[in-house]
Amino acid sequence: MTCLILFATAPLFAQGEQGKLTGRVTDDSGAVLPGVAVAIVSPRLRGPVIVVTDEAGHYSSPPLAPGAHSVTFELAGFETLGSAGIALRAGEVFVLDARLNLAPVSERVEVVASAPPMDPPRSRIRPRIQTDPVPEEALASVCGPGQPRGIDAALGKIVGHRDEKERTLFGDNDVLLLDVGEKAGASIGQNYVVRRRFRIGDKSLPIQHASFGEDTAGLVQVVAIAARSSTAVVVYACGEFFAGDTVELFEPLPALIAQANGTAQYEDPAHIIFGEHGKEMGAPRQLMVIDRGTAGGAQRGQRLTVFRHAVRGRGPVATVAEAVIVAVREHSATIRIDRATDAVTVGDLVALHRQPPH
Incomplete structure (x- = not known):
């Protein structure tokens, strides 16, 4: 039996008419989880407020109107955890920690904030990751530098390694967490090209006046998906992958045929x-x-x-x-x-x- 756990601690109070939600998210071993999408819903809001956990697994909401709130914690490859019935009061900082378990299949369990802690299983066998092969001729168009297309081309970024949270450098066959999910059009089997920007020209210029180029790190393929995040495997590497590298939809080019000299x-x-x-x-x-x-x-x-x-x-x-x-x-x-x-x-x-x- 697996369990998903929310820990609600005593609220703190601060000055002001609004409140906040904050906390830390970990996995079933107690390791922190970066890149978790935390969605906050309330009748007092026009739409969901979404924040993402940082490298230490922490999240903090913007100021929220007092009233009843529901919170959902979601990360590809883990069971989705939902909490209802959080009554946020004016000036309150409500601390809500969460613990997510790995899930071979997508699963949602609803609990209330006051649910008592349960002991998670001490070990779990991780499923083997299967990927679809990318045609050799398509890989020829992956690597190399280029001029950036603009911020809009990037769908999201690499958050980190799924299992080794302290790592920031990745390579062939590594399993990565992305902050791109179903709501952004991601689907299982989709390939993303991974890009990284660098400064060119006069590097003494202020950042707002600087020029940039970009390199391609390689390809990742989505193997598990949630609404706002996904798990992907490195299927082709031109070089190193880093946390923070951006991802774009891969559009393979046909085989290169050089023209006559002219x-x-x-x-x-x-x-x-x-x-x-x-x-x-x-x-x-x-x-x-x-x-x-x-x-x-x-x-x-x-x-x-x-x-x-x-x-x-x-x-x-x-x-x-x-x-x-x-x-x-x-x-x-x-x-x-x-x-x-x-x-x-x-x-x-x-x-x-x-x-x-x-």
């Missing part, structure tokens, strides 16, 4: 703006980003010549490298350097090759 258009060059992990130099087989995208006529598979002018913009072109576009966005493209006679550096010019008209 003619380099030196009179209208693009520029190298950054490399992998924000590096300012690149070499053969490495990826870099240019400031030309679909809006400027760039196409996936298009061949490029990286070049410099011999002396201060005058004289013959000095070819630095040959490259190909492997991914393209509206105003930028990711290129792969195929051959180079020198290191490719930020600021180098890039001539896109055009095919002659048929």
Whole structure:
């Protein structure tokens, strides 16, 4: 028999017309649970108030109107816990701790805040995680740097490891908690690409004026889901995954087919703006980003010549490298350097090759 437990302690009182709910959430072993979605519902509210537990498992609501409140604790891979009949008074800080048990299948148990503590089972066998294979040709479009699409592209983030709460660095086959759930459109078997932003250019600028690039850590696949959170497994790693990395829906690209060489258009060059992990130099087989995208006529598979002018913009072109576009966005493209006679550096010019008209 499994049990879900809520612990209501004596209320504290503070100045003011409103009250607050606060507490800590742990698992059946007593370890703290970050990333738990805590939903507070009341007739006095226009809609649910949702807060998420921090790295120490703590949560704290914004100020709430006095009256009856219901609270639900939800985290993918754990049994959902609900509490009804919490009477919040003006100026009260109501402390409500919760303990969640692992659940192989989604299960909801309702208890009231005054339910007496019960001893949880001391051990539980964790189910083996099964994932669907990702086609090899789709993986070719996962890795590499790019210009961020904007905050709206991110659906959520990695909260942490499901079983090892102290870890912040993850890799192949690790089981992670995400703050994306059914209400955000997540579903079991869905693949998310994991991104991480970094600063580029002048790093002395204030953050509001800084420029950013992004790297792809790899792919995670959703294996368990709740309304506002999910459990996912790392199925493909380009590099390290960190707590706080953002997740976006994975949209695989078709297999790359490089175009014929064409003619380099030196009179209208693009520029190298950054490399992998924000590096300012690149070499053969490495990826870099240019400031030309679909809006400027760039196409996936298009061949490029990286070049410099011999002396201060005058004289013959000095070819630095040959490259190909492997991914393209509206105003930028990711290129792969195929051959180079020198290191490719930020600021180098890039001539896109055009095919002659048929």
